[in-house]
Each structure stands twice: as structure tokens, then as C-alpha cells.
Amino acid sequence: MSALSPRPSLPKRRSALLETYRAFPGTHDELVDEGGAVRPLWRGLVDELARMQPGEIEGRVARGDEYLRDAGVYLRQFGAGDAERVWPLSHLPVLIHEKDWSGLVAGLAQRAELLEAVAADLYGENRLVADGHLPAAIVAQSPEWLRPMVGVPPASGHRLHIVAFDVARSVDGSWWVLGDRTQAPSGAGFALENRVATARIFAELYARTNVHRLAGFFRDFRSSLQSLAPGGEGRAAILTPGPHSDTYYEHAYIARYLGLSLLEGEDLTVRDGKLMVRTVSGPQPVGVLWRRLDASYADPLELDDRSRLGTPGLVSALRQGSLAMVNALGVGVLETRALLAFMPRLSEILHGEPLALPNVATWWCGDAVARAAVEGRTNLHRSSALSTSLPYEGDVPLPAHGFSIDASPETHPELFVAQEIVSLGSTPALDGERLVARPFSLRVFLARTADGWQALPGGYARIAAGEGGAASLALGGKVADVWVVADKPVEAISLLSGEHAANLKAQQGALPARAADNLFWLGRYVERAEDTMRLIRAYRVRAAEAGGEETPLLVHFGELLEDFGIDLAQRIPEALSTTIGSAVFSASKVRDRFSVDGWAALKDLAATTRNMSEKGEVSDANGRTMGVLLRKITGFSGLAHENMYRFTGWRFMRIGRSIERAIATASMLGFMIADDAPEGALDIALEIGDSVLTHRRRFSLEASIESVVALLALDPMNPRSILFQVSEINDQVQLLPDGGLAGRAGDLARATLRLHTVLATAQAQDVDAPFLERVHGELEIVSDLVAAAYLG
Template sequence: MTALTRAQARDLIQGLSHWTRGYAPLPGAADELIGTDGTPRPAWARLAEALGPMSPGDLARGFGSAERHIREVGISYRVHGEAADRAWPVAHLPVVIDAAEWRAIAAGVAQRARLMEALLAEIHAGGEAPDGAPPAAAIVGSPNYLRPLVGVAPPGGRHLSLYAVDIGRGPDGRWWVLNDRTQAPSGAGYALENRIVLSRVYPALMERLRVQRLAPFFAAFRDGLAALGAREEPRVGLLTPGPYSETYFEQATLARYLGLPLVEGDDLVARDGSVYVRTVSGLKRIDVLWRRVDGDYCDPLALDARSRLGVPGLVAALRAGGVAMANMPGAGAVEQPALMGFMALQCRRLLGEDPLLPNIATWWCGEPAAREEALGRLDTLAFADAFVPGPSTLGAELDAAGRAALAARIRARGVDVVGQEVVRLSTTPVWRDGRLEPRPFSLRVYAAATPNGWHVMPGGFARIAERPDARAVSMGEGTLSADVWVLADAPVARVSLVPQERIRRVSGHLPSRAADDLFWLGRYLERAEATTRLVAALAAARLEGGEGGPGDETVVRLEGLVRSLGAVPEEEEEEEDAGEDGDPVGEGADAAPVAALPACDLARTALDDAAAPGSVAASIAFARRAASHLRDRLAPQAWRLVADLSPGAPPGEEAAASPADTLDRAHALLERFAAIAGLVHENMTRSDGWRLLDMGRRIERGLAACRVTGALAGAGATSADLDALLDIVDCQITYRTRYLFGPAPAPVRDLALIDPNSPRSLAFQAERILEHVRALPRLHEDGLPEPPERLAAALARGLAIADAATIDAPTLAGFEADLADLADAIGARYFPRGAAAARPEKLSGLA
């Protein structure tokens, strides 16, 4: 694509006048669409040329597709202090930068990364500070300065593996550094998702415009992580704070994209100078950890004892060189605003170079001269915490009392305050109500350390302010993110992260925590389905005329079963004994008892009441929580199906109380459970994770078979009881094709419990569980079965020789106890905690 002249660019932009009508840059701010000379920037003109043929309808369809993708995949983030996730807000238009300008930005970012690495090496070397070094107070005052890491040589030779910097274009057109991110830079995964979203809005457009791809950056970063390890094929993991992290979705995205296991502190154990991950195959050594946990939370023994996110003994393993970390704990000691004013001098001192990207002017008030300068400019500077990046206060917006209080604070503890020049950020076009409007933005750019130097991501992501106020220090988080398109001068080669290596048919080792979550995801989903089947049977029985009284024994038994599962709130009975004044005796006598639920409400309550631990709503909530811990392992379709599960009425409608409506809702919910089961059965690779998920389902299905059979096929069972049982275990058609007579206890018990060909029978579950435990990894090579296998085999053998005619309540209770013991044995073997974890005896210390 040849370069456009200014006149051609102007003509192209004018061709989009239905977009740009009324568009004007903000006073005193640069703009990404309109250059300082009042003409369109060439990069935006190229985008305008490509967008010209697209009609408003085409754009609307593209925007709709992007928004559906965000909902379906569940792209989200969490604001600190909030429990619920928010949908990730993606702008419909990218920020566009041409190749020449990006080369200058990339060179400045790479230089800044080299400077940060050199400064960190000097800080952690220990000893006296050399001449020209930043004041010690500007470093050790940071909460990210970790004294136990001083003198620890970073395994792999680097303090930084990933560096990020927030930059903004000032009114003069130059790019300025706003913040450094060295602690545990976030957002690279969101940059990746932004690119995927925009590719749906503008299919084939990026290739036409020669937008540089992100895959080479991530491939280089992955190679850089691997280079930190001491082994030829090191095991690399992403250390996450867990699903309650504000950016957990992004961490899961990156782990899945890069092929790294996502591990939490509880998944790891430090032992003998190395770090191991607990897996269903035992302890496996991990060589490199990409850290997304704050540095001081990494080790509760050596650092912050309050931490529940780290690994006890991790710092000792770092000292021993047994594990490498990216980034090293303590790397955040150079990202505080207090150091910003010293960076130009440090660049010349440590690198012998002038800075290519200048800082916004900063005065650290811990120095007398800078403090007096800041006090003399209270009405023109912005003031912020010197050690924790965050919101700032504009002196010009304070009244006399506020300004006096600020001055007193600076004089008393100037070391904690910085003054910064108020920089007006440039604006970028944002699509609003069918037209373009300018909004201020900042750009986050990433650099990855590789064996061949620093590799800068060609793009990043932009944060765009909702309001047109373009002061950098008051912009805050912004309300939109945007993809960043760096346009190349030549065609861009397609690059994939899929390596060209030998074929493998084995999965990576499954961490015990993920195995636990998969097992319980299966249990909760099956538990919710079993209760839904009971609700459907109860509603159907009511439709046939049952009133819940003594005359309708089937309804009474079903209601009792629902209550026994804890699917409805427990009833409270008044004490028969009374005091002298006739009041009930005992604690809580003044409180009104919970009345027994009316017969018509019990089934609906079992569906909807999340306060009852055995209700469908509660089981779904537990399943959703387990699934949220598995975002890196669940396909987007599976996550969406689980996340969208709800026993409630459609949005905007109240749940009706009639048996017919309850039955309809139960049947609709059963269809959703069937969809999830089908996805699991047809789409999941038969890995250890799939086996544990399926084992969880089988345990719960076996327990449900015992309970419903005991309630409906015991002594005195009626034809209606047996008919309801056949509905619950989904064997009506099978029974009628086998038998010419109506339901009889022994044949029904046979189908529900011991027929190995009935998919809902207890025997079928026992055989599948036995197959799974025999296929799962073993710890010992002595040829003896492990406890889960012994228990599963005993249960399967017992069912194989059972006689349906003689199965009674004690027999069923024994089967239930066997299943409970089996579940406990599975947990003890595959989900160990603490000292319970062990290494396979056949593997060496480098396992």
C-alpha cells in the first residue's frame, strides 16, 4: 500500500463525513485523527479508506457480533472491592499508529525496560549506593521494596521478564511516560482479546491494512520464560492469586493461549530448595513461575505473614536457584512515582544514553529543593502518593483550606508526596451514537525479555476516558479499552503459536486443585439435575390430582425425599411443653416458627430457594463457582452453558406457582443439563480432568439412585411410586419394552440399581468409576491397587452379584456408605493438601 499524500488523506476523511461531521479536537490537546497541522494523520486516513465501503448496517452487524463474543466468552474484569464481574468494555474503533511512529515508541519502551532491569540489579546487589544513584528513601519507602530479596541473584539472570509502561501523547505531539509497571504487569491478555473482538467487527480488514500481529510477541515471551529454566524442557506455570483476582479472566486467557498451567499458591510446595506443583500424578517440579501475585504476598514465611496466596519457602527456593520467577519479587521497587523525576539521570548513568521517552515532569518532595519547588507551584501541579500509583489531587481545584492542608502535609511528610505536571493527553476517535467523538486516552505497551533482547508488543491496549477532560492525572481507569493497530510498511506474515514439534498424545499434568474443582463441578451439576428430576416427578404427580395428603402416598414420599435432600428450608416445630403462662418453653420462644410449605409451593421452592443448600439454585451456584476456577480449562461453550444455568423464570417474568409451570421449567432445565453432559461427553478429550469430572457425576448419580430407590421401591411401594421412579431414572421406555405387565418392585429395582446396561443405574456408575480410577496415574509401582480402585472394585463386584428381589433398606444404606467412602478416598488420593502430597516413587527429584 503506497503512502497517502495529505490531500488524499483529507479527501478520504471527507468521504466519511457522515461519521466526522462536527468532529473537532479538544482545545490544547493533540488528536489521533487530526494532526497538529489540521489535516488527517496518514494512519487514520488508511483506516478511513478501508472503512469507506462499509455501510452503517455492516458496522452495526460487526458491533453486534463483537458484543455477542464478549458475552459468550465471558470477557470480564472485576473492580477492587466488588464481588461481581463486569463485562470488558471494548471500543468499536482501534487506536491506529503508523510504522515509523511505532518504531520510535518501541525503541523508547525497550530502552526503558533495559533501564529498569539495570536499576533493579543495582538495588538488589546490596552494599553502598554508587554516586548518582537515586536517594535511598525514594526506593526503600516503597512497599514493593523487599529487603529479604536483596542479595538474591535472580535464577535465570533477570529481575524483569515482562515490562509494561503507560504512555500518552502530549500537546506537542511527543509521547510521554505516565507510569511504569514492573511488579506484575497486567493487561496483555486483554490486548489479545481486544484484537479478537475487533477481528469480528472488521473481518479481513487487518490483513488489508497490514496490521502487525501479536502472536510473535507472545511466542517471544514464551521463549523468554523457557530460557529462565535450568532444564532443556522446563515446566513453566502462571502463578495466579485465584478467581477473586480483578484480572482472573485475563490470567486464564494467557495460560490457555501460551499453554501454561494456571497454578495458585496452594497448588505449590517448596521442598529441598525446589518448588513442586501438586498434581494427580504426585508432586512435579516446576522450573519457572510467571508471577501475577504481588511480590510481598509470594511467601508468608519470608515476606508478609498474612498472605494466603503465596508458597511458604518460595524465597528460600529462589536463593537456592531451584525456581526462576518472572518477574522476581521486589521488581515493583522501581515503579513508584517517587523515582520518575530521577529517570533521565539514571538513563544516562546506567545506560550512557539520553532517554528516548521522557517522563512527565515530577518533583519528589522528599528532596528539599524539589519540595520548595512543589510548594511554590501548588496551583499548577497535581499531587499524588509517592509510592503507590493512584489518583492525584489538582492543586488548582482546592480551596484555600485544602491548599493549606496540602502544604502542611508536604512540609510534614514530603517524602510521601510527589508533584507532577498536568499533562493533557491526546484524544482518539470513539464511536458514539452513529458519529465520531474525541476522547482522551493512554496507551499501555509491553516488552518481553528474550535471549535476543527486549521484544516490544506491536500494539498493546488503550484506556479511553469517558469524559472529554484530557488531564492525564485525573483520567483514572477510563471506561473503555481499545485495540491498538500498528500498521506495517510491508505485508505481514501469518504467525502461529502452535509449535512444530513431535506429536504427543498425552496431556500435561493436572494440578490437584483443578482436579478437585473438576470433580466437584461434576458432582454439583449432577446433584442439581437429580433434584430437578425429583421436582419434575413431584410436579407431574400433582398434575395427576395429588394434594399432598395421606391419600396420595407417592406425593408424600416425593415431598419427604425433597426435604431429606435439604432442597427446601427446614420446618421448625413448636415445643409441646409450655411454661406457667402457657408460652412455649425453650430458646426462641418469641420467634414465629417457619410454617410448613404449602404443597403447591414445595416443588417451586426446591428449584428456586438458593438459601436451601440442597436446592437446584444452590447446587447451580456451587457448580458455577467451581467452573469459575477452571476458566483456563473449560471451553468457552462449556463455560457459557454453566454460567447461563438458572432454574428461574425467563428475565422479566415471575416464576409461576402452578404444577404445570413448575414442570415446564424443570423440563427446560433438564434440557440444559443434557446439553452440558453432551458437550462433556462429545467434546472433552479423555484426559485425567475429564475422568475426574465424570467420576464426580457418577458418584452423585449413584447416590441419587440409592435414595430414590429406597424412597419409592421399598416395602409397600405402590404402582404410582414405581412409575415415578421409572420417570426419575429415565427408564420408562426400557421397562415397557422388556415387560408386558405394569411396574413391579424387583424389575424396577433391577433397572435403577444393578442393570449394568442402564445408564442411570448404580451398577453402571460403579463400573465407569472403576474404569476411570484404573486409567488415572499411580503413585506406586508395586502392582497393588490404590484405595480408590479397591473400593470401586468392591462396589462393582457387590452389585454384580446382588439380587434385586432381596435388596432392602440396609442394603441401600450400605451402597450409599460405600459411595461416600469412595468419594473420600478419591479426594485423599488425588486432591492432597499440605504434607499429604507425595512424589511418585518411580521419579527422581527432577520429576
């Protein structure tokens, strides 16, 4: 192709790429200098793009997006039907020279120390208010200043351990701070995924460029987390609000990546002033919680009593000093917008030094002098003084701060700040095969380690959607990787990506009971869905053969389906879609323990089911729809049962599946061998039990009750038989923590062994409908005993 139409020379292609690139007047641009020349730092990237064949960049971009899709990176959006949104990666990284970066980081470390000191005062002596350096009103009216935490010293010695700052370039290229994130900063995990995707798109350039690696930061932060446990006791874990949180993906990802348990409030309980996680091996101490849950939800007993996400007594554990909280409850008050007006002064007062990095110029309108200073100025934006959202996140409706229904800056100046309207510096983004300038901000993460504040060398850039204005994710902006570029080769720590040996260290500690519960029910629901599909398919095939005739066999079979709550008038009976929905829900609660492929397979099954049932009128007369779904669900089961490591969690899933399958087989078989069952019922039993071929091979004769029972109830070699599943339950129960007859779960072990013995010693002629009903009852008891011993 290139032989036919010789490509233009590199310099020509380079200028074509930049032809339409325009930095915004009066702002700093990363790519080009004031004269419009490409800055030295970016030449490698520009040349890389220029060297690419026509269409190549699109292919590379697609590869990066494919990675993110396969990894399941998403953002949950509220108000959009809780939809999961595709991760909006802007494919060009932002390049920052290491010298520039280290200046920025030094300034941010100073700011982090200052915030720590302010928090110590606000939750300690409160000198800043008493001495008139901070207005009492700002602190007292902030919903994030948590009174129960006043006077509670942090067990770790500090209130801040991980913080993030949103920064942007000023006109002259120096950095300034848009806002401080102290509550539970998110984005560090997404930064990792951005890196993996971007490094794929620009694989050669990445290998050639001295880009600082990200893994070292996480390694060091994890070891500092573990060192925080008071008295060295208790595991470190991540506390999440759960799958409905907008950044749950990241919580699960980080938990997997660092090998920390991902816990929800209901996993935890407080005993004798100590925080414990309920596990399948009993309560175990938690020494460090990395909190991704907003503080006010953490303890319904002492904080917001409407919270269903918290752990009653958590604050009392903090008061006892038995738990290190990362970050401390209450540090959200540091995000209060009005505080920005006071930071320069607070730095002088608390540390006797000026702030190295300025923040957005802010005036608190409650102060008469400040009010006078901003009087009549036009390049200002007035907004809620107590808001904790970032300047460009748009103004969320003012919560009921103060005591007014219609507060305005005129009537209630103390509820407002005035902030300078800032124009952000720009960075290049791809627009097809051209480069365009887009305003951007940077989120930089700092963690407290043994060697002081350490920054994630890179991070997370937000790129605005349009040319001007705000870079907000919510408004359709994008995110980009940040490459901190060194002159010399950097330490080569390999970045382990999500799935590939992601655990820097194996999961520690015993399985939380809630996770076990969800895995157990996942096993049951998936099997139930599969059984339901088999029943429906078998019925529809028969019905098609009968050609609309109501044969006695179909009537009998229909009654069985009715017993299972299956409405045959619906193409996808509701019983089936509900069961699949429950499986997805259970799986979503244990995503950190789940393979990415398994999750994708389950979501795919749910989506297909939804699409098919929305098509509504199309009939499934011959059961083909069920065939499609069956293939998908067995794909999931294969992944889950064959590819998952045999952790304790896997055993619970397995037990759940076996109980469900044994119950389904027992009920179905009992119905089909009942005295009133019409002719042909035994064939249906074999078909549903997926054992037609085996039957033909083992018994070269017509199906009889004895032969069908031998195969589907008592055959130790047939994976569809009840005995086979009960053996499986029996084996797995032995391997659970404390699992034997003498252990804590002795009742469970005895019940399964008893059932196993009954089935293993039964003869075909013993098995009739009442026998199967008893087996069914015993299986329900086993299920209850599993729950009683492990899942509570």
C-alpha cells in the same frame, strides 16, 4: 434501496464523517494534523468507514461485541458486588506507523534496561542510596521493597522479564512515559482479544493493511520462559491469585493460549528447596513461574503472613536458586511514583546516557531544592510519593506510609510528589456513525527474549470516556486495539483466537491435584443438581395430579425430599441453588481447562435459577420450572461429557458424576422399594430414573420390585442404573495415573472392583433397602479414596 435514494459521493460522506471531529487545542491528534487534514496513515480507515452503507457500522460493531461476549471476555470489578463487567471495547483501532513505533520501542527498551539496573542495585549493593542518588526514605518506606529479597540473586540472571509502560503523546507528537508496570503487568491477553474483535469489525481493511501480527511475540516469550528453568528442570507455569482477581479472565486466557499450567499458591509446595506442583501423579518440579500475583502475597512465611494466596517456603526456593520468577519478587518497588523524579538522573549515573523518552515531570517534595522548584506553581498535582498507581488512575487513599494520621505536603513533604498535570493526545472514537476525538494512552508490553527486549507490536489503548481528563478504565473509559502499520507486507503469522486450536502447544505436565479436585466436584455438583431437579419435578407433577390431597404416596415422597434437604415451599429450593452455586464455583477455578461454551452454559443455568428464585411467589405447581432448568443442565452435561477432550481432568469429572448418580439412585431406590413404601412408589422410581419407557419395553407388565431393581440397580445397559455407573467408575479409575490394582491408588481400584463385582453378580431378589444402603456406603468410601489418592 440505494437505487431509490442515491448515496452521496465518497468525498461527501468522508466529510460528513469528519464534520464534527475536533481535536483538542494544544494537543496532538492521531487522525488529523494541525491544519485539520486527515493524516495519510488513517485515510484507508476513514475511507472504509465512509464506504459503508448506512447502519452497516452498527452491525459490524455488534458483531465484534458478540465475539467478546461469546468468548466470555470480562473484567471483574471490585465493590460492584464482584460483578463481571462487559469488556468495554472502543471499536476503532489506534493506528501507529511502524517507524514511529520503532522509535517508541527503542526508548522503552532503554527504560526497561534502566529499571533492571535500578532493581539490581536496590536488591544488591544499594550504591544508589549510599552515594546519595536515591533517598533512603523512599526505598525503606515503600511497602513493595521486600526486605527478604535483598541479597537474593535472580536464578534467571534478571529480575525483569516482562514489563509494560503506559505512554502518551505530548503536544509535539513525541512520546512520553506516564508510568512503569513491573509487578505483574496485565493487558497482553486482553490485547489479543481486542485484536480478534477489531479484526472482525474491519475484516477487509485488516486484510488489506500491513498490520503487524501479535502471535510472534507470545511465541517468542513462551520459548524464553521455558529457557529460564534453572538447570533446564521443571515446567513453566502461571501463578494466579485465583478467580476473585480482577484480571483472572486474562490469566486463564493466556494459560490456555500458551499451553502453560495455571496454578494457585495452594497447588504448590516447597520440598528440599525446590518448588513442586501437587499433581495427580505426585509432586512435579516447577522451574519457571510467571507471576500474576502481587509479590507480598507470594509467601506467608517470609512476606505478608496474612496471605492465604501464597506458598509457604517460596522465598526459600528462590534463595536456593532453583526457581526463575517472572518477574522477581520485589520489583514492584520500581513502580513507586517518587522514582519518576529520579529516573533521568539514574539513567546518567547507571548507564551514562540520557533517557530517550521523558516521563511525566515529577518532583519529590522531600528534597528542599525540588520543593523550591515547584513552589507556587499551579499546573501541578500533589499526590502520594509512595503510591504505585498510575497518574490517571485517581488517587487511591494513601496507605499508612510514613507515620502520620493526617499527613499533608506541609507537615510531611517526604510523603508527597508534585507532578505536572498533563493533557493527553487524542485519537478517534466512534460516536454513532460520526468520529469524535478522545484522549488516550497506550500500554506497550516488552518481553526479554534471547534477542533482547522485544515489544508486542500493538497493545492496548485506553480511551477516555469524555473529552478531557483521565483515561481510566475504572472511570468508564474504553479500550482499543492498536495497529502497528508497516509500509510493506508483514510476516503472516496467523493469530490463533481463543477457542480455535488456541494451544500453540498442548498443556504440559500432569494435572494439578486442585484442578482434579475441582473437576471431580464439578461432576458431582452438576449431577446432584440434576438429580434434585428430577426429584422436585416428579413431586410437583404428582402433587398437581393429586389436586392438593395429601395422599400416602405424596407423604412418603415428601419424606424422601426432606431427607435430601429440599424445602418444597420454595419455588427454587435453596438446596438446589446452593448446589448450582457450588458447581459454578468449582468450574470458575478451572476455567483454563474448560471450554468457553461449557462455561457459558453453566453461567446461563445459574442466572436462570437466580432469576426464577427472585420471582419468588410464582409457584411451580406442575414442575415446569424444573423442566426448564433440566433442559439447561443437560445442555451443559452434554457439552462437558461429549465435547471435552479425554484429558485426565475429564476422567475426574466423569468419576464424580458417576459416584453422585449412583448414590442418588441407590438412596432413592432404597426409599421407594422399602417395606413401608405406598403403592405407586415404584412408578415414581422409574420416572425419576428416567426409565419409564425402557421399563415398558423390557417388561410388558406392571412395575414390580424385581423389575424396577433389575432396571435401576442391576442393568448393565441402562445409563441410569447403579451398575452402569459403577462400571463407568471402574473403567475410569483404571485409566487414571497409576490407576491399576498394583498402582499407588490400589485401594481405590480394589474398592471399585469389589463393588462392581457385588452388583454384577447380584440378582434382583438380593436387592433390598439394606443392600442399597451398603452400596451407598461403599460409594462414599470410593469417593474418599479418590480424594486420598489424587486430590490432596
